[in-house]
Amino acid sequence: MSILLSVIYLIATVTFIVGLKKLGHPDSAKNGNLIAAAGMGLAIFGTIFIHDLQVPTIIYVLIGIAIVLGGIIGWIIAIKVEMTKMPELVSLFNGFGGASAALIGVVEFGNNNIPATDATIVATILSAIVIGAITFSGSLIAWGKLNGTLKSVVKIPQYNIINNLFIIGIVVFSGYVVASGADSSLFLYGLLAAGLVYGILFVLPIGGADMPVVISLLNSLTGIAAAVTGILYDNMVMLVGGILVGSAGIILTVAMCKAMNRTLGSVIFGSFGASAGGEEGVNKTLGTIKKTTSSDTAIMMNYASNVIIVPGYGLAVAQAQHVIHELEELLTAKGVNVKYAIHPVAGRMPGHMNVLLAESNVDYALLAEMDDINPQFNNADVVLVVGANDVVNPAAHNDPSSPIYGMPILDVENAKHIVVNKRSMKAGYAGIENELFYNSKTSMLFGDAKDALTELVGELKNM
Amino acid sequence: MNELITFISNNLQITYILILATFVGIEVIKSIPAVLHTPLMSGANALSGVVIVGAILVMLHSDPQDYLALGLGFVAVVLGVLNVVGGFAVTDRMLEMFKKKK
Secondary structure, eight states: OOHHHHHHHHHHHHHHHHHHHHTTSTTTHHHHHHHHHHHHHHHHHHHHHSOOOOOOHHHHHHHHHHHHHHHHHHHHHHHHSOGGGHHHHHHHHHHHHHHHHHHHHHHHHTOTTSOTTOHHHHHHHHHHHHHHHHHHHHHHHHHHHHTTSSOSOOOOTTHHHHHHHHHHHHHHHHHHHHHHTOOOHHHHHHHHHHHHHHHHHHHTTSOGGGHHHHHHHHHHHHHHHHHHHHHHHTOHHHHHHHHHHHHHHHHHHHHHHHHTTOOHHHHHHOOHHHHHHTTTTGGGGGOOOOBOOHHHHHHHHHTOSEEEEEEOHHHHHTTOHHHHHHHHHHHHHTTOEEEEEEOTTOSSSTTHHHHHHHHTTOOGGGEEEHHHHGGGGGGOSEEEEESOOGGGOTHHHHOTTSTTTTOOOOOGGGSSEEEEEESSSOOOTTOOOOGGGGSTTEEEEESOHHHHHHHHHHHHHTO | OHHHHHHHHHTHHHHHHHHHHHHHHHHHHHTOOGGGHHHHHHHHHHHHGGGHHHHHHHHHHSOTTOHHHHHHHHHHHHHHHHHHHHHHHHHHHHHHTTSOOO
């Protein structure tokens, strides 16, 4: 490898680290992303042009076509996608990365330049194939689940045992292929197929609420696949870039689990839906709910001095993020102190709600994180909960039998009045009853979030 | 066990890099606030597209007559670029919205 290319890879690696670091602050994040992107571009062009191989022109042309083709498609998808669809998009792109790693492994296994007797190399290739295949099929299943193509949670009986036996089988078989030095393409395609099947088995039984955790985990795996491929080529930018994504992805996964009070083990092996299923029928003891109208809510808000808005995914589904911003501006103009309380897992991924609200021009300074806003609910005259459910369920505090017991929540029940906008009394993602709705301070404003908020804004304008 | 020790001593440099890069990844991410987790996930996802470097190497090393290797390499490059360009572009779009409003 030429010195120039090594230097380019070194620069690219540094841009990845600096870029990730800068992504950690809202002010520098955009720059961080651009820096990492520039480093990536540098690494890609360096790889294409700086080498001492005799490469026929046709191959350059093909590489050029592939890059332009992939670049244009990727760009169009990225520009067109709605912000509410972000989680499934990340999942889809991630799947492509995994597929790319698996394909590289497939080609290199058949490559005669590589001595099949070198156990390290065979092990590396097989890891790239298996990990790449798992991320590819797993990400596609996650994508299908998030965009609603795959609706139901498919639970094969004893899927834990089956899945674990399956992955152990893959590892053992890979070990056998490495140890025996068998240079058989049959084994190769067998492992590829097994990886694909495991990806499906792994993601299929996982509930929708846990999907962000799974995507983050798969993202981390793609990084590891890239790093493994880097070992194969003794390529530092792939190795370090891949490991960075791998370890960052694991930390992010753990952070997400923490925000939902779940352990990684319970996400992968757990049965959220199953244990919640037995909890039904207890709502008799919860009392009755109180309905309210948009005009009553408008009056209450008009005379409040502190209002806290708790947005949930229902807000995003109804595309009501622009209306809620209008409501907030209107109230602020009337001298009401308005804030948004953002639960770490509001939306479908951590930080997803922030993106959605930022899209509708909500001032970043008005978004308060859970730990900062929780003490302020005591002083709130009105809390407006829009399309959120489990993140405001007091059962997390006081019902040890609840599946969400111990999950950090927004303490909205401390406010003087709570108005909850929901489409119906349907339970939230966790599938459990919410006693907040039966609280004597709570009134329910039923209806589609966008319609209800538009009506509310209309009432306020007339005051 | 012996094989593992031999592997590590044969690949000492890579082993060092693996361990150090793991810690860098953890430390860099640890301080990131929850609000930025979505763009971070998307940005890290774009970075994992670095696998495209390998896909390009596959194509550069292929014999022009080896249609299978070239074809698979071609698909790998397309998918890798999709991951990289799409990932960075969508992260940029998200972060554009975080810009401070005047």
